[in-house]
Amino acid sequence: MGINEQLRELEEKVNLGLKEAYRKMAxxxxxxxxPLVVSRNGKVVSIPADEILPTTNAKNEYVK
Incomplete structure (x- = not known):
């Protein structure tokens, strides 16, 4: 396995982990x-719980 393949696999694992973390947080x-507090265009914005967007399903063999 070359370094590019290893980096691609690592990037995929990190992205899936971030998606799963967001799903759990939401x-x-x-x-x-x-409320979910975020930064939009340099300003702090509070998003009410009922307006938090649904997330994608990030389950696969890397996310346990």
Whole structure:
């Protein structure tokens, strides 16, 4: 396995991990009716729990 393949695989694992972390965070925020605070165009914005966007399913063999 070459270095490019290893880097591609690592990048895929990191991306899937980030998607899963976001999914869990969004689920937690909605369950607790807590706003999601983000930065948009350099300004702090609070998104109400009922407006948090649904996430993609990031499950595969890398995310346990």
């Amino acid at each position: 689920e937690f925020k909605k369950k607790n009716n807590s």
